[in-house]
Amino acid sequence: MASEETVTDGSQARPRRQARGQQRIEQILHAAAAVFAEHGYDAATTNAIAAQAGISPGSLYQFFKNKDDIAHALADHYASQLAALRGEVFTRESIDDASVEDLVDTVLGPLVAFNLAHPGFKALFARTDMPAGLRAAVTPIHTAIHHRVAELIGLLLPDRSHEEVARIATVTIQLVRSMMPLIADASGPERDALTTELHAVLTSYLHQHLS
Amino acid sequence: MASEETVTDGSQARPRRQARGQQRIEQILHAAAAVFAEHGYDAATTNAIAAQAGISPGSLYQFFKNKDDIAHALADHYASQLAALRGEVFTRESIDDASVEDLVDTVLGPLVAFNLAHPGFKALFARTDMPAGLRAAVTPIHTAIHHRVAELIGLLLPDRSHEEVARIATVTIQLVRSMMPLIADASGPERDALTTELHAVLTSYLHQHLS
DNA sequence: AAAGAATACGAGCGAATGCTCGTGTTGTCT
DNA sequence: AGACAACACGAGCATTCGCTCGTATTCTTT
Numbered sequence: 001m002a003s004e005e006t007v008t009d010g011s012q013a014r015p016r017r018q019a020r021g022q023q024r025i026e027q028i029l030h031a032a033a034a035v036f037a038e039h040g041y042d043a044a045t046t047n048a049i050a051a052q053a054g055i056s057p058g059s060l061y062q063f064f065k066n067k068d069d070i071a072h073a074l075a076d077h078y079a080s081q082l083a084a085l086r087g088e089v090f091t092r093e094s095i096d097d098a099s100v101e102d103l104v105d106t107v108l109g110p111l112v113a114f115n116l117a118h119p120g121f122k123a124l125f126a127r128t129d130m131p132a133g134l135r136a137a138v139t140p141i142h143t144a145i146h147h148r149v150a151e152l153i154g155l156l157l158p159d160r161s162h163e164e165v166a167r168i169a170t171v172t173i174q175l176v177r178s179m180m181p182l183i184a185d186a187s188g189p190e191r192d193a194l195t196t197e198l199h200a201v202l203t204s205y206l207h208q209h210l211s
Numbered sequence: 212m213a214s215e216e217t218v219t220d221g222s223q224a225r226p227r228r229q230a231r232g233q234q235r236i237e238q239i240l241h242a243a244a245a246v247f248a249e250h251g252y253d254a255a256t257t258n259a260i261a262a263q264a265g266i267s268p269g270s271l272y273q274f275f276k277n278k279d280d281i282a283h284a285l286a287d288h289y290a291s292q293l294a295a296l297r298g299e300v301f302t303r304e305s306i307d308d309a310s311v312e313d314l315v316d317t318v319l320g321p322l323v324a325f326n327l328a329h330p331g332f333k334a335l336f337a338r339t340d341m342p343a344g345l346r347a348a349v350t351p352i353h354t355a356i357h358h359r360v361a362e363l364i365g366l367l368l369p370d371r372s373h374e375e376v377a378r379i380a381t382v383t384i385q386l387v388r389s390m391m392p393l394i395a396d397a398s399g400p401e402r403d404a405l406t407t408e409l410h411a412v413l414t415s416y417l418h419q420h421l422s
Numbered sequence: 423a424a425a426g427a428a429t430a431c432g433a434g435c436g437a438a439t440g441c442t443c444g445t446g447t448t449g450t451c452t
Numbered sequence: 453a454g455a456c457a458a459c460a461c462g463a464g465c466a467t468t469c470g471c472t473c474g475t476a477t478t479c480t481t482t
Contacts, residue, residue, distance in 0.1 A: 043342060047469075059429070177389065179382070182381070182382075269460070269461055269463095270461070426481085427480075432475105437469090449457085
């Protein structure tokens with residue numbers, strides 16, 4: 001796992017982190033997630049993130065180049081969390097002979113739970129129009145997600161062209177992205193009802209492509 | 212709570228606009244739409260709007276209280292445009308005995324055309340997380356749209372409760388809102404394909420509720 | 423122990439931005 | 453014509469925000 005890092009001595013000269021530093025990094029990311037979740041990315045100030053993390057602005061910049069860098073690191077963090085979630089949710093059997101309902105069922109529950117557990121996630125990913133810096137930070141993960149979803153949809157619709165599958169994946173992701181904030185902001189029974197609606201949207205949409 | 216300033220005349224003492232002023236207002240709104248569309252609401256600066264309109268910052272503030280006020284006026288402008296569009300699209304016969312496909316068909320085309328013709332519209336309405344000021348400016352129109360859509364859905368689903376109809380309307384609007392930027396950003400055939408997808412999403416979703 | 427690196431601080435810099443203000447010009451009303 | 457309101461200008465104020473810098477402390481390594 002590349003633990004012993006090859007200090008490509010090149011231009012970067014990253015500091016060799018101590019244990020304290022790693023803790024700080026996690027503190028900062030956690031704080032950033034909270035601030036992004038509460039105020040959104042634009043309105044979130046780096047000083048507010050530092051304050052939330054209980055450190056000074058100067059300390060923050062010992063670990064991150066700038067605000068976009070924080071977003072990028074946080075996005076990476078969420079990406080690995082999502083990858084882990086995917087590993088848990090998908091077992092061999094569950095993919096092979098899956099109906100649309102089964103697929104949506106297995107994915108949607110954990111996905112909603114993930115969004116509720118990580119309120120900063122949608123602040124980074126669910127925006128339709130992003131400032132350039134945020135877009136750059138988020139695009140790679142977004143692409144990875146698209147790749148995964150396209151894979152699944154390719155299994156459901158083996159006869160479709162690559163372009164069609166890609167488009168259906170894009171639409172599917174967009175549907176989920178747009179509904180998630182609604183679901184997260186709702187409470188209790190309304191949240192469940194909206195989740196059911198999203199379920200209906202996805203199954204009926206994909207089902208239509210099957211026939 | 213009220214302002215300390217003297218007085219009294221309950222109404223705000225708005226200046227009586229001259230013809231020149233009305234022209235300026237329209238210039239400014241047009242410019243604001245362009246700037247919002249290009250940079251988004253947050254990144255749009257009032258000085259940039261003034262420059263785009265070919266006037267000085269000071270002149271801009273003779274017609275609008277602040278940036279939010281511009282957004283509010285622009286939102287109102289779009290609201291009336293939309294109302295006019297609705298009047299054109301819906302004739303008596305088209306509503307009465309309409310299938311889901313018919314309804315989606317009649318509405319979607321003009322709606323896409325509207326969004327393409329008014330690029331500033333989605334910059335104001337299509338965001339999932341809005342700064343407080345923008346939200347306040349946009350909420351009334353958003354509510355009005357919801358009311359209209361709920362009306363239509365109530366016709367389609369006469370047996371559902373008020374809450375259910377409201378929820379389905381919310382979801383429907385959200386689906387359109389999220390897909391519209393995708394459609395607008397696409398070009399030519401891909402745009403048509405995405406429009407077809409949105410059509411499929413809406414019809415299959417609403418159809419599912421019919422059965 | 424000594425040196426160098428990593429961590430920590432926080433006042434404040436430079437730039438950007440929403441908006442104002444003093445002043446001058448054009449239109450309207452009597 | 454005179455008076456007053458509407459319109460116009462643009463330099464710059466007040467504030468915010470991302471980020472830096474000088475300095476001080478803690479850890480690692482020798």
